Amino acid sequence: MTEAPELPLQMRRARFDPTDELSRARDSEGVTRVMTPFGIPAYLVSRYEDVREVFSDAGRFSNARRPSTLPDVPRFTEEEQAELRAGQMLAYDPPDHTRLRRMLTPEFTVRRMRRLEPRIVEIVDDALDELARTGAPADLVADFALPVPSLVICELLGVPYADRTEFQHRTSRLLDVSLPIEERMALQRESREYMAGLVARARATPGEDMLGMLVREHGDDLTSSELAGIASLLLLAGHETTSNMLGLGTLALLRHPDQLAMVRDDPDRVEPAVEELLRWLSIVHSGMPRTTTTEVEIAGHTIPEGEQVILALPAANRDPALVERPEELDITRGAPRHVAFGHGVHHCLGAPLARMEMRIAFPALLRRFPDLALAVPYEDVGFRAYHVVYGLHTLPVTW
Template sequence: MTQTNELPLQLRRTGLDPAEELARARDGEGVVRVETPFGLPAYLVCRHEDVRRVLADPARFSSALTPFPGSGQMSPDELAKMQAGQLIGLDPPEHTRLRRMLTPEFTVRRMRRLEPRITEIVRAALDDLERAGKPADLVAHFALPVPSLVICELLGVPHADRAAFQDRSVRMLDTSLPMEQRVTAQREDHAYMAGLVARAQADPGEDMLGMLVREHGDDLSTDELIGIAKLLLLAGHETTSNMLGLGTLALLRHPDQLAMIRDDPAQVEPAVEELLRWLSVVQLLPPRTTTTEVEIAGQVIPAGSFVLCSFPAANRDPAFVDDPETLDISRGAAGHVAFGHGVHHCLGAPLARMEMRIAFPLLLQRFPGLALADPDEQVDFRVFSVVYGVNSLRVTW
């Protein structure tokens, strides 16, 4: 299914691939003018080296100076509450202060302690998929519940609330919706998280929110706690769930590589890295704002300009990897920007990697005859979402 040209360039795809015009922009000018999802003009950076340069330089490409989504519909007080704790919209040293409190919870060593529980969650989801009977929706029974339950347990969020926060996150990320609807979803999300934080402050548990209250309660405001919880919950389930759905689709279209992951444990880790590169489900981060005049790919960008980075274009850059359009799980693709780069490199990357490393082999071993239940052209892609994926994926076995 190919998206139409009504989409902004930075969101255009042809199935699993970046649109041809996005590749042409990368291989030609390298930087092109586009509009942000909020209708503001921006420069879209498409080459791998240039994307890493932008992301590595918060002094010249600021996150904090970029308007918060929907800020024009909020009072100054509400806007301050919405922005508090949102690491993705902060620059050092404020970003550094908050991230330092969270980093110990997302180390590879700490994530390994979660491995037995994540394995239990994956196996339970596979049981549910089998009980649903074939054909069944892999997204509803596997790709979505696995990461959402993991992040719910990590944060102390009642799993019964999963459907509601999934609905809110879809509305917040869907650029086709009017801004009023997206702001409403933000407000609903903020109110929900405020209730969770209040309960954690009254009775801190063993989850991450409880830890933050106990160990950093004097250093974090209530609004910062709410903002941190909002970001972790959204990022912790949206990205990985779409990687599991889209990654399964990619492997079903490449049965030789699917078999390698299913049958050889040594192939799993490089396969995860290559799937991250090749799929680039996070299409772009919020715009940066230039603090001074800069030059990228020979183009002068004035101070005060918005800059977007295209992860799908950068990760398929032939200057980054040979034969970038080919999915090759043996290469590993070290250096991809699927998790970003620099100070805003995804905090939860070790958790996401572990979930995929466990989930893909268990799925393929449990259902060795896994196959699409519908023709390729009927796959329902998330067309207007900043986080790309499939709305559903009916499979049989």
């Protein structure tokens, strides 16, 4: 059996918390030399204000540029790289990024998301009805946290929900850094081939979903590869992030019963609770690496041109510069300036949708099952340590 690789510093957690080593890196140097899972040397930026600075400056910290040092591993051909990069907004800088994002922004406004609210309420209630019907114990990840956002994003995009098991399994393995890079490359090819088939179908018969809208309104401006890239990113982000927030967030509330009661019983507490959970959990460890386009200085450290920069979001969101008592979960404060959704031009496009799903799902779950409790000892709950998006493998619960 192959031994799992050592976790990169930015991914190291002690269950809910960044490790002491990661916190020390923030509180001492602020910038630390690390090695990425792909064997690229990088600079890890971990203080809140410095992380915001990197997020804010796409000119000096590029998402599109590749670092000077590349790993000696099997790579895609130039043609494959261009194909896989097409439409992937996180791999673009302005103005290319701006062109794509402008087409999508109208679909993710708060006003547009509110139109989806009745359907999301229905999806949540249906999932809770099924939980109640099958009875306790249950796995809250498989039976609630994953299916709810998966169905929402499938309906929004126009992806057949019947394909969910296939794409969820593929995505989960694609984001697992413990797997060999060759296997993850193969999964990336499979994912793109699947989405290319959906794009071809949408071009032939555009539906009322987002993929159909993009074909009708921007089909002449977007290549099929770009459409596949956009849809792949939205599908991955739309179910992986929110589902892990719902699972991990529920466990966090179960560990803080007084705060769970506030979320369950007081509607005014729900939105601040969502923001604090986003800050405290920081399920995205680092987001996309950046590459310096010139020599820069961060936290007193000089970083040469062409170097990769990685952001430690869990450390930044636990920085005392952001909130007082950052290690404590306190849903009453809201933490509105957190960087869990990023910042700047790449701020998460789907943030309004994710917030709404959590705002609906958390109180609905806790009201339906007021006696919700862990069905196993807390120490036996398995955290997804090697995944790019942090979360839980399972969450056994009873009521």
